[in-house]
Amino acid sequence: MPKINSFQPLVSIIIACYNGERFLAEAIDSVIEQNYEPIEIIVIDDGSSDRSREIVQSYPNVQYYYQENKGVCYSRNKGMNECHGDYLIFLDQDDRLPVGRIIEDILCFQQFPDCAFIFGWTKEIDKNGNFRVSYNIPNLEKADYITMLKGDALIPPGTVTFCTDKLKSVGGFNQILKTSEDFDLYLRLSRKFSIHCHNRITLEYRRHEDNWSNRYGEARSLRNILNRLDEQRDYIKDNIDLYRAYKEGKRHWICLLGPRAVGELIMHIKNKEVYKATAIFLFLIMRCPDILLSTFFSKLMNRLSFN
Template identity: 35%
Template sequence: MINLKNEALVSIIIPCYNHGRYLSKAIESVLAQTYPHFEIVVVDDGSKDNTKEIAQSYKDVKYVYQNNQGLSAARNTGINESSGQYLIFLDADDWLLKDALMINLNYIQMNPQLAFVSGGFRFFYDKDQMTSDVTSKVETDHYCHLLQKNFIAMIAAVMFQRWVFDSIRYDTSLKVCEDYDLYLKVARNYPIAHHTELIASYFIHDSNVSKGSALMLSTALQILDTQKSGLRNAKERHWFNQGQVFWRKWYCRIMYNEMAKVLHETLESNKIMLQALRKYDIRLYIQLIIKTVLLFFRIKKS
């Protein structure tokens, strides 16, 4: 285990925008850590709900308010307002498992040259209260593996050295995938490590930010493209090309499933009307089918 005599301070930065209803669980998960030397910085990104009241109800939480600027800006503010040697970014609707700090500190203090260490995480689905664990075994060529896909996925499963942010920050122009951009920039220049021990829970609910597959796809490809000019050898170019294929397949499949679900639900909800239209006015029924097909080709052409 780590040398607790060191008593290294870990800063847990929690950006929050109108997620006050989830914030207490995130804070409580930090307070329950088996490693005791931490600070909690909640960055309120212009919330209109009870975020301020929830954060300030905990005496050990540092509350920082800013006008709404987005997730990347809120995390950058948290960096500026924190003082720990190590940093963790915990979204307000997620939570840490009780040994999260201890586990990642053990890895990073045994390997102080690492810019960050990341681990596994657990999906928790609000709808059916089910869970699924996500672990990826990546022991070498971390930058190459990141070119191919974001195997880290959950930001709360990562512990950063503070010195990383002396030269690299979150890109405030990105609305999604800002963590993927950061991982690539850091792994391009510094050694990192990844393990399979579970660190955090990723809460899946109706108001998750990580929706909008078309934007996610275009942004992931945009981020990947920024790495192209710096590729150093055939191996990196291979993984880069693999990434181009992976992101297209991944998000196009998601978009297909989303649209197929909407189409199915629309047809099911209007089944009685469609049957009646076909029975009582076949001409209008055919016109509707033709209109649907023409809409498809118009979308395809544009």
């Protein structure tokens, strides 16, 4: 095992769990298989009713905390407050760490000790743990607040290794938020501290029907991301480069998620879900009317051409 200066810092891995019996053991095993020590593994069980407790307690060195259901942000912050590590990784119950991930990140922190967090990219796996079709990995030459404003690196929390002290200094995750809580945290940290991307794969991200990210819909995700960007106005108003990045970021997310939100709108209209359709329509007409009109009529014409 490569040595890191004269000692190796403790790394804490926090796994927020809710009815995670399907993949939880894989997540824990991926941490145990890291070629790094010392580590501590903490599972926060957010009110599971399945075999999650039994699975965790079969690992004698894994710490287990149970709580009534309070949401993933509360669970992650609970883990942050219970951990003792110098550095911290939030691993979702259905994802895996690639072998060598921890030591690569800690070696990177040795080069960039002032960073609040270091991150890389994901490689997707399916529900059976098989790698999905590969795609080009992004290559960021620089990572900073502008990067986050522009939307160049909205990555799952599991791709990130945080400096625990700096993470605690901003209060961890905003527990009020149900979506975009990771984006909010990245913005707050990168605004205050330096960050770094080493452009390596740091997470095996599992795509399946029960992903947390699938539960709230594209329209709600877009609304929350735009709200998080708007909250930056006081910090960017006197800096032209930051303001341009903010505007570019809004265009990026509207172009990426706007058409998907229109698809949700059409689905709710077809299902005669008036309340949901009305809410999405009002949001789109206020925040991204051009996307609404162009995408709606494009989808409508496509449907008419097949009839």
